[in-house]
Amino acid sequence: MRGQKQESEMPDFAAYLHEKGEIQQEVSFTVINQLGSDSYRVKLDSIAGYQLNETLLLQSRENLATGSSFRTVAEISPLREDPILSIYPNRYQGRMRAVLPLKATGSAQNLAAILKLRSFLQQRLDQSLKAYSPLAKALLLSDSEFKREHRQSLSNAGIIHLVVVSGLHVLMLSLFLLVLLRGIFPKMVAEFIFMLLLLLFAAINGFAPPILRAMLMICLAILSRWLSRPLALSQNLALSLFIITIIDPDQIFSVSLQLSFLAVALIAFALPRLHIDPDLSRAGKAWRKVFNYMLLSLIVGIGIAPLSLYYFGTASLNGVLANLLGLPLITLLLGLALLILFVPLPPFILSFQALAELWEAWLKFCSTLPFRLEDFWISINSALALALAIALLFLLLNRRWRLCLRLLLPVGAGITLLLIFPTRIKNELYIFNSGVADCALIFADDGSSMMIDTGGILGQRAEMNISPEMNHQSWYKQRLLIWLKRRHVSTLDYLVITHLHTDHAGGLPDILASLKVKQLVLSDDSISRDEWQQMVPGLQLNNTRIMSINDTTSLGLGSYQAKVLHPDALYQDPDINNQSLVIRFDTAGSSFLFTGDIEAEAERYLVEHYPRELKSEILKVPHHGSRTSSTPSFLEHVQAREAVITSSESNIYGFPHRETMARLQLNGTQIQYSYLGSLRYVLR
Numbered sequence: 134m135r136g137q138k139q140e141s142e143m144p145d146f147a148a149y150l151h152e153k154g155e156i157q158q159e160v161s162f163t164v165i166n167q168l169g170s171d172s173y174r175v176k177l178d179s180i181a182g183y184q185l186n187e188t189l190l191l192q193s194r195e196n197l198a199t200g201s202s203f204r205t206v207a208e209i210s211p212l213r214e215d216p217i218l219s220i221y222p223n224r225y226q227g228r229m230r231a232v233l234p235l236k237a238t239g240s241a242q243n244l245a246a247i248l249k250l251r252s253f254l255q256q257r258l259d260q261s262l263k264a265y266s267p268l269a270k271a272l273l274l275s276d277s278e279f280k281r282e283h284r285q286s287l288s289n290a291g292i293i294h295l296v297v298v299s300g301l302h303v304l305m306l307s308l309f310l311l312v313l314l315r316g317i318f319p320k321m322v323a324e325f326i327f328m329l330l331l332l333l334f335a336a337i338n339g340f341a342p343p344i345l346r347a348m349l350m351i352c353l354a355i356l357s358r359w360l361s362r363p364l365a366l367s368q369n370l371a372l373s374l375f376i377i378t379i380i381d382p383d384q385i386f387s388v389s390l391q392l393s394f395l396a397v398a399l400i401a402f403a404l405p406r407l408h409i410d411p412d413l414s415r416a417g418k419a420w421r422k423v424f425n426y427m428l429l430s431l432i433v434g435i436g437i438a439p440l441s442l443y444y445f446g447t448a449s450l451n452g453v454l455a456n457l458l459g460l461p462l463i464t465l466l467l468g469l470a471l472l473i474l475f476v477p478l479p480p481f482i483l484s485f486q487a488l489a490e491l492w493e494a495w496l497k498f499c500s501t502l503p504f505r506l507e508d509f510w511i512s513i514n515s516a517l518a519l520a521l522a523i524a525l526l527f528l529l530l531n532r533r534w535r536l537c538l539r540l541l542l543p544v545g546a547g548i549t550l551l552l553i554f555p556t557r558i559k560n561e562l563y564i565f566n567s568g569v570a571d572c573a574l575i576f577a578d579d580g581s582s583m584m585i586d587t588g589g590i591l592g593q594r595a596e597m598n599i600s601p602e603m604n605h606q607s608w609y610k611q612r613l614l615i616w617l618k619r620r621h622v623s624t625l626d627y628l629v630i631t632h633l634h635t636d637h638a639g640g641l642p643d644i645l646a647s648l649k650v651k652q653l654v655l656s657d658d659s660i661s662r663d664e665w666q667q668m669v670p671g672l673q674l675n676n677t678r679i680m681s682i683n684d685t686t687s688l689g690l691g692s693y694q695a696k697v698l699h700p701d702a703l704y705q706d707p708d709i710n711n712q713s714l715v716i717r718f719d720t721a722g723s724s725f726l727f728t729g730d731i732e733a734e735a736e737r738y739l740v741e742h743y744p745r746e747l748k749s750e751i752l753k754v755p756h757h758g759s760r761t762s763s764t765p766s767f768l769e770h771v772q773a774r775e776a777v778i779t780s781s782e783s784n785i786y787g788f789p790h791r792e793t794m795a796r797l798q799l800n801g802t803q804i805q806y807s808y809l810g811s812l813r814y815v816l817r
Contacts, residue, residue: 146180146187147211147226154782156180156209157232162191163202163248165339168277173197175229180209190225195235200252202238205231210783215566217811218612220444222386251337254474261477262470265489269470271296272463275338283496289507290499291434291452295463298338300347300393305467306334307351324355342377342390346397349373366401370394388444392437399436403527404429423457430456432530435523442509443516446615449505459499462492510618518551558582558620560816562718562725566807567608568781569595569757569788570636573727575718577691578816583627585716585727587640588613595636595757595786609640614647622648627688627695629654631713631729633664636757645673656700657683658712682714685743693720693816698743699735710756711735717749722817724748726771728755728762736767744770751814752776754797758789768800775803782808 150156158181165174165188173191178184190212197203211227254274258266270276275298280287287293294301310330314323328351335341335348350373357364364372374394378385405428430453438448452459469485511519521544528537557580565572570589576582588608589595617623628650630638644650653674659665660681684702688695699715706712713729726749731739736755739747752773755762757780776797780788789806797804805812 146177146185150209150227151211151213154211157206158209159204160207160209160229161202161204161238162189162207162229164191164197164199165248166199166251166276167197174225177229178202187226188224189227189229191229191231193231193235197235198252199255200248203235204238205235206233207231213808213810215810217563217813218566218616220615221388222383247336250333254337257474257477258470261473261482262485265486268296268466268489268492269473269485272298272302272467273470273474274298275341283493286496286500288447289449289451289505290455290459290496290502291449291505292455292459292496292499295456295459298341299343300350300397301460302467303331303334303344303347303351305464306471307331309468309471321359328352328355342384342387343393345377346373346390346393349376350397370397370401388440392440395437395440396433399433399527400429403436403531404432405530405532427453427457432527436527439511439516439519439523442506442511442519443513443619446508446510446618447506448509451499451502451504453504454502455495455499458495459492462488462495466492510615512619512621514551515621518548521548521551558622562814562816563811564753564777564779564807564814565613565811566809567612567779568636568808569779569784569786570608570639571631571727571729571753571757571779572609572613572640573753575690575693575695575816577693578720579691581626581691582622582624583629583688583690583695583718584625584644585629586631586637586729587628587644589636590639593635593639595634607640607643610643610647613640614643617648624649624651626651626690627654628652629714629716630659631715631727632656632709633659633662634709634730637713637729642668642672645677650677652678652680654680654682654688654714656712656714657681658700658709662709690718693718695719696746698746699731699739701742704735704738706734708732708734715739717746720816723750723814725751725753725814726773727753730756730759730762732756732759732761733764736762736764740766740770747771750774752802754778754789754793757786758793759786760790760792763793763796765796765799768796768802772800773802775805777805777807777812779807782806 160180161178162175163178165176167173168190171192171194173193175189175191177187177189189209191197207229209227209229212223212225214223251274255266255270255276258269258273262269267276267279267282271279280293280296283296284293287296307327310327311323314327317323318326331348331351335344338344350369353364353369353372357369377390384390431450434448434450434452441448466485466488469481469488472481473485525537525540525544528540558576559580560578561576563574565574565588567588571586572588573585574582575585591606591608591611625644625648628641628644630641630653632638645653655665660679682697685699686697688697696717696719697714698717700706700712704712710730710732711734713731713735715729715731715735716727718725718727726747732755747767747770749771750773752768752771752775754776758778778789794804
């Protein structure tokens with residue numbers, strides 16, 4: 134890559150990065166915005182002389198200003214989507230980490246105009262509002278600092294949409310700007326200038342899908358009126374969606390786009406038309422308007438619940454009350470923030486600070502309300518069934534009696550089918566991407582299930598003995614539990630723990646707390662260890678039978694068999710890795726060998742005592758590909774067609790070791806890596 138001219142272009146950076154796995158080169162980049170305390174979204178401008186325009190995730194503890202440009206030597210690794218576990222598509226081509234100190238390139242002319250403007254606006258708000266600026270930046274510039282700090286409260290209160298720049302904010306800003314511009318310019322000129330400003334606002338906020346949707350709908354409404362061809366709301370909504378998906382078809386899978394369009398559709402089509410009696414008193418009319426406003430919040434909250442539960446595992450109706458004061462406060466705060474940008478006078482600043490204090494107090498109160506669901510993930514079938522039921526409810530609320538009667542039978546049948554079929558997952562085996570850790574899950578032909586190991590604990594070394602004092606931020610709870618709930622898996626027939634190291638048993642407490650486990654399978658060696666005895670009081674073992682393995686045995690799983698080959702009654706070894714349970718899982722047409730972390734000594738024992746039992750089609754490579762395992766004799770007896778190495782792409786242990794790779798390649802074994810994505814096998 135070296136020696137190229139600065140104006141040359143790399144043909145396909147994404148393909149090159151995924152092929153190489155990791156690149157370390159001189160780069161220049163521009164900071165787009167901060168995402169977390171040590172992460173930034175950046176635009177990669179060049180790498181080793183090649184001009185680029187790629188969006189990456191930068192990991193850095195330095196305080197980097199939006200719009201600033203730097204040069205350094207960086208290590209870039211791809212961000213891979215897991216085909217099984219990933220819920221949201223990756224927004225970034227890769228992750229970047231500086232190897233050498235950052236050197237600011239600094240010249241203003243090299244900064245993108247939009248980034249310069251965004252940076253200038255951020256600085257203005259920081260200078261004027263000091264500690265209150267995160268809220269103002271959230272409302273005007275999609276800055277995530279305020280949302281990060283108050284995420285749980287916002288989620289509980291059901292009003293996270295109020296501090297994320299969305300279509301609602303675009304509408305509020307539009308009202309402010311149109312009133313202002315129409316007071317200065319003729320109507321059409323004012324609207325033309327307004328549309329240009331709206332385009333600029335969308336660009337400053339990265340053309341986020343909800344902002345783009347609102348901008349298009351407002352501009353289409355203005356243009357259609359100019360042409361004397363006004364659009365109905367349904368036409369406007371459909372045309373905006375069409376334009377967005379034509380520009381970028383992938384946007385149709387954007388969660389924010391789906392939620393934004395759904396919310397507007399609910400307001401347009403599901404909200405009951407309630408008449409306000411002109412003979413009512415002012416107080417009566419005011420209460421009726423408040424009631425209508427709360428009804429709107431309720432309709433939107435109920436309507437987006439299927440999507441919210443499917444994507445986030447949460448749903449909140451606290452927003453029905455929270456919006457009552459929250460929306461007027463945010464409207465005032467947004468207007469004041471806009472004023473402060475141009476006229477940072479003390480009255481405006483003091484007013485913003487006072488309203489911000491009131492807003493946070495209201496947020497704190499509403500976050501304690503009980504009308505919410507948390508960690509309640511649902512499957513796509515359940516989400517569709519719930520959506521159909523809600524659609525019928527909305528038809529009833531709008532007094533569409535005849536249509537309801539016509540749809541009742543087919544919709545009821547559809548809901549029943551969605552909830553009943555398929556009842557259980559069958560004939561599937563998964564080996565998950567859990568980093569330097571093991572977790573496999575088998576669903577037999579009758580739907581019965583067996584999990585072999587549970588993944589590790591985030592932030593803990595793989596080889597540590599598990600203990601009750603550990604902070605159980607398990608991989609299982611962060612990744613696999615969501616997948617299981619979305620697949621309606623609530624019961625495990627068998628949970629097998631090969632040994633008590635954190636990379637194999639780290640998720641055990643969380644699994645027992647979240648699923649019904651019928652039988653927990655451990656070796657005699659594991660049960661006799663102090664670590665197990667210390668863990669037992671903290672485990673939820675009600676209705677779970679503990680099966681202690683002290684010799685070779687077989688476990689039935691539908692019409693399939695799981696044979697425990699190791700350790701047998703005669704095997705003696707103090708090493709916890711060599712005491713790992715080794716299980717061969719057989720179906721009519723395939724066989725899998727799960728080996729835990731056994732090393733050369735245990736492999737030698739298996740070759741000597743069970744040579745005919747080792748032959749398997751798929752091998753879960755022992756000990757994550759360590760050089761101390763996968764001996765030539767063992768691999769010759771297994772004769773695996775395919776070997777799976779469970780490891781992260783980059784780790785402190787250097788797994789998989791080159792010696793192991795060479796032995797597998799010498800046997801002509803096809804190698805699969807879990808870090809490239811979880812693996813799914815169809816059993817036959």
